[in-house]
Amino acid sequence: MSSIAQKKGFGATLWDYLTTVDHKKIAVMYLIAGGLFFVIGGIEAMLIRIQLAKPDNDFVSAGLFNEIITMHGTTMIFLAAMPLLFAFMNAVMPLQIGARDVAFPFLNSLGFWLFLFGGVFLNLSWFMGGAPDAGWTSYASLSLASPGHGIDFYAIGLQIAGAGTYIAGINFLVTIINMRAPGMTYMRMPLMTWTTFVASALILFAFPPLTIGLFFLILDRMFGGNFFDHTMGGNTIIWEHLFWIFGHPEVYILILPAFGIFSEIFAIFARKRLFGYSSMVFATVLIGFLGFMVWAHHMFTVGLGPTANAIFAVATMAIAVPTGMKIFNWLLTIWGGSIKVTTPMLYALGFIPSFVAGGVTGVMQGAAPLDYQLHDSYFIVAHFHYVIVGGVVLAILAALHLWWPLMFNQMLSETLGKWTFWFFFIGFHLTFFIQHFLGLMGMPRRVFTFGANQGWDLFNLISSIGAIFMAIGVVILVVNIIITVVKNVPVGNDPWGDGRTLEWAIPQPVPFYNFKQTPLVRGLDTFWIEKQEGNKEGMTYAEPISDIHMPNNSFVPFVMTLGLFIAGFGALYNGEKDWAVPVLVLGLAITFASMAVRSIKDDHGYHIHKEDLMNEKGGK
Amino acid sequence: MSHDAQVYVKSDTEFNYIKQKRKQDMRGQITTFAIMIFLTLIAFAAVAADFSKYLIAPVILLLAAVQVVLQLYYFMHAKEKNHNVAMFFLIFGAFLAFVFILTFLTIIWWG
Amino acid sequence: MDLDKKYTPQTWPDHPEQVTMEGKNKFLGFWLFLGGETVLFASLFATYLALKNKGPSGMEFSTQTLFELPLVFVMTMILLTSSLTSVYAMYHMKNHNFKGMQLWLGITVALGLSFLALEIYEFNHYVHLGFNYSQSAFSSAFFTLVGTHGIHVVVGLVWFILLIVRNAKRGFSLYNAPKYYTASLYWHFIDVVWVFIFTVVYLMGVVG
Numbered sequence: 001m002s003s004i005a006q007k008k009g010f011g012a013t014l015w016d017y018l019t020t021v022d023h024k025k026i027a028v029m030y031l032i033a034g035g036l037f038f039v040i041g042g043i044e045a046m047l048i049r050i051q052l053a054k055p056d057n058d059f060v061s062a063g064l065f066n067e068i069i070t071m072h073g074t075t076m077i078f079l080a081a082m083p084l085l086f087a088f089m090n091a092v093m094p095l096q097i098g099a100r101d102v103a104f105p106f107l108n109s110l111g112f113w114l115f116l117f118g119g120v121f122l123n124l125s126w127f128m129g130g131a132p133d134a135g136w137t138s139y140a141s142l143s144l145a146s147p148g149h150g151i152d153f154y155a156i157g158l159q160i161a162g163a164g165t166y167i168a169g170i171n172f173l174v175t176i177i178n179m180r181a182p183g184m185t186y187m188r189m190p191l192m193t194w195t196t197f198v199a200s201a202l203i204l205f206a207f208p209p210l211t212i213g214l215f216f217l218i219l220d221r222m223f224g225g226n227f228f229d230h231t232m233g234g235n236t237i238i239w240e241h242l243f244w245i246f247g248h249p250e251v252y253i254l255i256l257p258a259f260g261i262f263s264e265i266f267a268i269f270a271r272k273r274l275f276g277y278s279s280m281v282f283a284t285v286l287i288g289f290l291g292f293m294v295w296a297h298h299m300f301t302v303g304l305g306p307t308a309n310a311i312f313a314v315a316t317m318a319i320a321v322p323t324g325m326k327i328f329n330w331l332l333t334i335w336g337g338s339i340k341v342t343t344p345m346l347y348a349l350g351f352i353p354s355f356v357a358g359g360v361t362g363v364m365q366g367a368a369p370l371d372y373q374l375h376d377s378y379f380i381v382a383h384f385h386y387v388i389v390g391g392v393v394l395a396i397l398a399a400l401h402l403w404w405p406l407m408f409n410q411m412l413s414e415t416l417g418k419w420t421f422w423f424f425f426i427g428f429h430l431t432f433f434i435q436h437f438l439g440l441m442g443m444p445r446r447v448f449t450f451g452a453n454q455g456w457d458l459f460n461l462i463s464s465i466g467a468i469f470m471a472i473g474v475v476i477l478v479v480n481i482i483i484t485v486v487k488n489v490p491v492g493n494d495p496w497g498d499g500r501t502l503e504w505a506i507p508q509p510v511p512f513y514n515f516k517q518t519p520l521v522r523g524l525d526t527f528w529i530e531k532q533e534g535n536k537e538g539m540t541y542a543e544p545i546s547d548i549h550m551p552n553n554s555f556v557p558f559v560m561t562l563g564l565f566i567a568g569f570g571a572l573y574n575g576e577k578d579w580a581v582p583v584l585v586l587g588l589a590i591t592f593a594s595m596a597v598r599s600i601k602d603d604h605g606y607h608i609h610k611e612d613l614m615n616e617k618g619g620k
Numbered sequence: 621m622s623h624d625a626q627v628y629v630k631s632d633t634e635f636n637y638i639k640q641k642r643k644q645d646m647r648g649q650i651t652t653f654a655i656m657i658f659l660t661l662i663a664f665a666a667v668a669a670d671f672s673k674y675l676i677a678p679v680i681l682l683l684a685a686v687q688v689v690l691q692l693y694y695f696m697h698a699k700e701k702n703h704n705v706a707m708f709f710l711i712f713g714a715f716l717a718f719v720f721i722l723t724f725l726t727i728i729w730w731g
Numbered sequence: 732m733d734l735d736k737k738y739t740p741q742t743w744p745d746h747p748e749q750v751t752m753e754g755k756n757k758f759l760g761f762w763l764f765l766g767g768e769t770v771l772f773a774s775l776f777a778t779y780l781a782l783k784n785k786g787p788s789g790m791e792f793s794t795q796t797l798f799e800l801p802l803v804f805v806m807t808m809i810l811l812t813s814s815l816t817s818v819y820a821m822y823h824m825k826n827h828n829f830k831g832m833q834l835w836l837g838i839t840v841a842l843g844l845s846f847l848a849l850e851i852y853e854f855n856h857y858v859h860l861g862f863n864y865s866q867s868a869f870s871s872a873f874f875t876l877v878g879t880h881g882i883h884v885v886v887g888l889v890w891f892i893l894l895i896v897r898n899a900k901r902g903f904s905l906y907n908a909p910k911y912y913t914a915s916l917y918w919h920f921i922d923v924v925w926v927f928i929f930t931v932v933y934l935m936g937v938v939g
Contacts, residue, residue, distance in 0.1 A: 103756040166767065174760040177705055178752070204709070204763060205716055208771035216778070219875065224865035227778065227875075233785030233868035237728055238778055245720060245774075292716055296723070304727045600897045604735075604906065630741050638745065639826065646822050653815045660811065663934055664804050673938040684930040688923050695818050696919045702749065706762030713766035717773030724777035 019553040021105035022512055026112050027091035027407060033116050034083030039474070040123065041075035044068050046471055049431070053464035055452040065448035066133035067150065071123075073136030074154065077250065078161055079119040081388070084396045085257045086115075086168055089196045091407050093172065095503035095510070096190045098181025098519045100548065103174035106598075110557035111168035117565040118161025125153035135446060137247070140228035140239035144220060149572055155217045156568040160561075162207055162214070169203030172196055181502075182542040183521030187281065190501040190525075191274065194281055195260030198288040199253045205292065206249035213242030222574045237302060244295035252291040255387065256284060258395030259326060262348045265398055266330050268498050269345035270337025273525060276329040283322035283329075290319045300371045309368040316366035323359055327352065342496065343417030347398035350425045351391065358386030361436065376446075379439025385432045397424065397477070405495040409508045410488060416480035420473045427469025434459045434466075493538070500525040505538035513548050516613055517541040548608045556598050563590030652694040659683045735904050740827040743903070747824065748912035751905050761913040765920050772924050775879055776931060779872040783936070786867025793869075794936030797862060803933045806849050807925065813842035814922040817915045824911055829902050832911070836891055839918065843888045850881050873932070880928055883921050890914045 008016065017025060047068050051059045060068065094102055102108050125131040132154035134143040143151045176189070176197045189197075216239070219225030226232035228239055267274040274280065296304060296312040330352060339345070361383040365371050374380060397420070404412045438459050443450065450456050494504040502519060505527040520542035523529050530538050567587025573580040630638065663680040693699040698707055744750050749758055784793045816839040823831035854874070857863075864874050894914055898907050 104760060170760050170763050170767070173709075173763055174756050178756055178759055201709070204767045205713060205770050208767050209720070209774045212771060212774040212778070216875075219871065225871040225875070226865060226868045227782070227871055229868070232787050233782065233790070234871075235728060235781060235785070235868070238724075238781060241724065241728065242774060242778075293719070296727070308723075308727045596893060599893055599910070602735075602906065627736075627738075627742055628744070635741050642822065642825055646819075649815070649818050649822075653811070653818075656811055657808070660807055660929075663930065664800060664807075667934045667937055668800065676938050677935055680930050680934050684926050687926050691814065691919055691923050691926070695814055695922075696916055702746075703762075706759060706766075709763050709766040710769065713769035713773075717769050717776075720770070720773050721777045721780065724781045728781045 016553070018558055019109075019555045021101075021109050021551050021553055023090045023094050023102050023105065023108060024407070024510060024512070026108050027087045027089075029112055030083045030087035030090060030115075031407070033112075033119070034080055034087055037075050037079035037119055037123075038081075038084065041072055041080050042471065042474060044072035044075065046467060048072060049464040049467040051448065052450075052460050054461065055450055055454070055457050057449050060448070062448040063133065066135075066446075067126075067131040069446055070132045070135050070138075070150075070154070071126075074122065074132070074158070075119075076388075077136065077254070078158060078165075079115070079122070081254050081392050081396070082165060083115055083119075085199075085254065085392075086112075086165075088192075088261065088396075088399045088403060089172060089257060092403060092503050093193050093196045094175060094179070095406075095506060095514060096193045096501050097176060097179065097184050098502055098515060098521060099175060099179035100514045100518075101551065102171050103179055104171045105551040106554055106557065106603075107167050107171050109554065110560060111164040111171065113557050113561040114164025114167065114564070115161045116164075117561045118157045118159070118164060121160060121565060121568055122153055122157030125150055125157075128153070137243055138217070138239075139243075140217065140220075140236040143217065143239075144228055151217070152221055152572045155214045155221070156571055159211065159214045159218070160564050160568060162210055163564075165203055166207045166211075169200040169207070172200040173204065176200075181515075181519050181521055184526075185521075187278065188521055188524050188526075190260075191263035191277075191280055191284075192257070192260040192501075194284055195256040195263075198284050199256045202249040202253045202256075202288055202291060206246045206253065209242045210246035213239055213246065216242070218571065222571055237299075240299055240302065241295070244298045245292075247298065248295040249288075249291045251387070252287055254392045256287065258351075258392045259284065261395040261399045261402070262330065262351055264501070265344045265348040265402060266333045267500055267525070268402075268496060269340045269342055269348070270334045271340070271498050272333055272337040273500075273528075274329070275332040275335075276325070277524060279325055280329055283325045286322040287319060290315060290322070294319065297366055297368075297371070300368045301375045313366055313368045317363055320359060320363050327356060340498070342401075343412070343414055343421060344398040344402040346418060346421045347394045347401075350421065351394045351398075354386060354390030354394065354425075354428070357433075358383060358390050361386065374439065376444055377439035378435045378443045378445055381445045382432050382435035382439060385428075385435070389428055389432070394425075397421075400477075402496075403503075404484075405491050405508075406503055406510070408485075409490045409492070410484050411491050411495055412484050413480050416476055416483070420477045420480065422473075423469050423476060424473030427466045427471075427473060430466025430469060431463050432466070434462050438463070494527070500528040502526050502539070505530065513550060513608060515539075516548075517545055518543050545610055545613055547610055548613065549605055550608060551605045552603055554598075554603070556594050560591050560594040560598075563587045563592075563594065566590065649694055652690050656687050656690055659687050735901075735906065738827060738903060738905075743825075743827040744905075745825070747903070747905060747908035749909070751909070754905065754909035757909040757913055761916055765916065768920065772876075772879070772927075775872075775876045776927065779876045779932065782868040782872040784869055786869050790867055790869070792860075792862050792866070794932075795939050797857065797860075798933050798936050800933065800937060802849060802853060803929055806846055806853075807929050809842050809846045809849070810922055810925050813839045813846070814919055816842060817918045821912065821915050824903070824908065827903060833895055833899070836895055836911075840888055840891050840895070843884055843891075843918075847881065847884055847888070850877070850884075854878075877928060877932065880921065880924050883917075883924070887914070887918050887921055890917065 017029060020026065047060060048065070051057050051065060090102070090108070094100075128149065130148045130150045132138065132143075132146070132150035134146050134151055138151065138154060143154075176193060180189070216225060216227040220227050220229065226234045228234045228236045230236065263274055263280060294312055294316045296308060297316045300309050300312075341349070361379070365374055365380070365383060401412050401417050404410065438456055441456065443454075443456050450460070490508065493506060493508045496504075499505070502521070505519070506514065518541065519526070519539040522540060527538055530540065564587060567584050570580050570582070570584025570587055574584065660683075663683045666676050666679060692710075697703070747754075749755050786792070816835050820832045820835035820839065823829075823835060862870050864870060891914055894907070894910060901907065
């Protein structure tokens with residue numbers, strides 16, 4: 001394999017991406033796939049808001065509405081938000097810690113394909129007899145009663161995608177623990193790396209309960225199990241527990257990386273060291289821990305009893321403390337800084353009030369007695385959109401602008417970026433702020449329509465108009481991306497001029513081996529330190545130039561995943577079609593055969609030789 | 621990240637010493653195994669002897685816990701250095717396991 | 732680095748599984764995976780305990796009428812012994828005694844297979860009694876918990892067999908040492924889970 005840059009045809013490029021194990025290319029694939037699902041989920045959101053724009057609307061039927069809300073929630077959480085965050089984790093984290101790649105490049109690719117095939121599987125339900133319709137939480141009694149195959153697509157699709165996420169989590173953990181460059185101690189790791197670390201730990205422990213819950217659902221629906229069927233001694237509450245044992249940490253899996261992204265942005269554009277670095281790290285870890293101890297606050301109205309409700313209520317409110325620490329640290333980072341209001345910084349500034357609003361309503365719901373009033377109303381919808389859109393989506397959009405030059409060596413237009421921000425930000429508050437009041441006025445969530453005499457017309461209309469604003473913002477973003485890609489003006493490294501961490505020190509385009517020489521890290525904000533000391537190269541090196549060991553590309557992850565994808569259809573039609581069991585067996589056979597191939601074949605990777613490295617200036 | 625694992629040739633004395641040490645370790649492992657078998661026997665015997673279930677349940681759970689610790693620390697070498705991070709994650713997993721099982725035993729059926 | 736490089740007992744490193752970067756990563760990654768597996772089995776145990784003896788009204792089966800300790804005792808002894816034999820295999824790996832390691836792994840596989848045979852016999856027996864998978868919530872939870880463990884045994888056996896076969900001609904290298912090591916960790920973990928299964932499911936089931 002040659003390390004010399006060369007022009008490739010379309011087929012070769014496609015093959016390269018199908019087989020790649022390079023974390024930077026996998027990041028791009030996560031970005032594209034996640035972006036695609038984000039648009040699909042966004043279209044579903046628009047359909048919801050069109051349906052609810054006026055009373056007694058018949059734009060979609062009640063059944064279709066249920067399918068749309070289910071798929072909107074599921075797609076946005078599992079197939080858009082998480083993969084988009086994975087895109088940035090993959091693109092940035094290894095560079096921030098001075099690693100040449102992630103710990104398990106092969107598994108990295110496998111994780112991506114599992115996510116993609118799982119997502120495609122789930123979305124195929126639209127064309128194969130109807131999408132899942134029991135809400136993204138898919139509570140068992142409801143989902144067991146759902147006719148058709150929608151819920152089966154949900155359970156199997158998420159099982160496949162979830163396996164991918166789990167693999168990615170372990171991969172990031174090992175990468176951060178084992179692959180840090182010399183001098184990169186834990187307490188010198190940038191916040192994006194720290195939050196990736198904690199979020200990955202949450203994935204490690206939160207996804208197995210989901211796997212088991214989905215497994216039970218699959219067994220109950222397709223293979224004669226009785227876990228949730230009370231006539232057979234089952235208990236429907238088990239699903240709720242398993243789902244929320246996963247579901248609550250999931251919220252932190254999403255928001256912690258968002259915190260990491262904003263921590264980077266505040267430090268870069270306030271041109272100041274992050275205030276209270278160690279307390280930030282402490283708060284991150286604490287939030288991660290507490291995230292596991294609060295799941296039953298989603299179930300206050302189930303009737304767990306006052307003792308259980310009290311314990312979970314107190315634990316829930318405790319999370320506000322480390323989160324508050326973070327908010328104040330960010331404010332104090334900006335305080336007295338030399339602020340540059342770029343697009344990412346705009347998002348960061350918009351994030352603070354939005355997220356605080358979402359956090360405060362969260363504490364309100366943490367009070368169990370009040371939750372009885374708020375439960376299942378639009379207040380809840382408003383709350384979680386404030387944390388997820390106001391926190392996670394703003395972070396993703398900010399990161400997209402911030403790290404676009406790192407990933408593609410181009411700058412997104414700042415002007416269009418700011419237009420996107422204002423449309424999206426105003427639209428977001430217009431859509432969701434008013435939903436708090438709809439909730440307080442008694443509008444239940446997940447209703448497909450409402451009556452003209454209920455007094456909810458105006459607020460719902462305003463909410464729908466807000467959604468249009470958000471859509472315009474996203475359209476401008478897409479235009480911005482297209483213009484930037486077509487123009488293709490290279491910008492070099494550190495285009496913001498104030499990069500602080502290692503990823504900005506690498507020459508652009510980032511060589512496929514990342515670091516010609518492993519850097520030596522001499523403190524927090526490595527690149528900033530080197531710049532302050534007038535180091536033109538931006539890095540101090542820990543080793544002389546020598547051969548670099550690289551992993552081989554592999555097509556096996558794709559085939560392995562394809563096998564599971566095929567097996568999924570077999571499981572889905574089990575007991576209904578004659579071909580179901582053979583297809584299930586065939587699919588699993590493909591997967592296991594490719595696993596066997598992987599383990600039997602020697603795969604030692606290859607070396608880039610010192611001489612080749614010396615003549616090279618970068619390039620892919 | 622160095623590229624070559626340094627090949628280090630042990631001197632004869634060193635080699636014999638380490639071989640001896642490994643043998644001793646292995647003897648320790650067999651002792652561990654004997655203890656594990658013994659604990660298992662007690663557990664089964666206690667059940668077969670039909671003692672009160674309020675006595676048996678805590679005792680056999682304790683025996684199981686001891687056995688698992690032996691398995692982890694000796695058979696899986698977790699007592700050796702280099703296992704700190706791994707053990708941190710495993711113990712945290714075990715803690716969560718405890719919490720989950722506790723809640724399932726209490727609030728799943730009791731309203 | 733030449734991963735196929737041949738070593739002698741005197742040049743073989745003390746911890747061959749953790750010499751290369753790949754080895755270190757595999758080692759840690761696998762332990763983390765086991766941490767996740769702990770939570771996975773915890774979910775299964777929790778569900779089993781919640782659904783134990785729960786079924787349609789008038790169900791004739793309960794842990795006390797169903798389980799027979801002698802069979803479980805034999806299975807336990809077999810699995811515990813197989814844990815020791817895999818320790819022996821790792822002992823020989825550290826001593827760079829390839830044949831010894833392969834032999835002890837072979838014994839481990841044989842013990843694992845007999846455990847599996849007994850488990851299949853047991854399940855089959857229950858099904859013949861009418862206690863099949865769909866009989867009740869209890870039966871679903873029981874078969875899923877113990878069956879998931881059984882599937883882990885199958886995976887462990889296939890893994891061992893693949894390793895024994897693929898490396899038969901290759902001998903030791905720093906490339907396959909971590910593979911052997913993680914496989915043996917997996918096998919021990921299966922044993923750990925079984926300790927809780929025989930205690931919580933069978934013994935405490937018989938006690939009631």
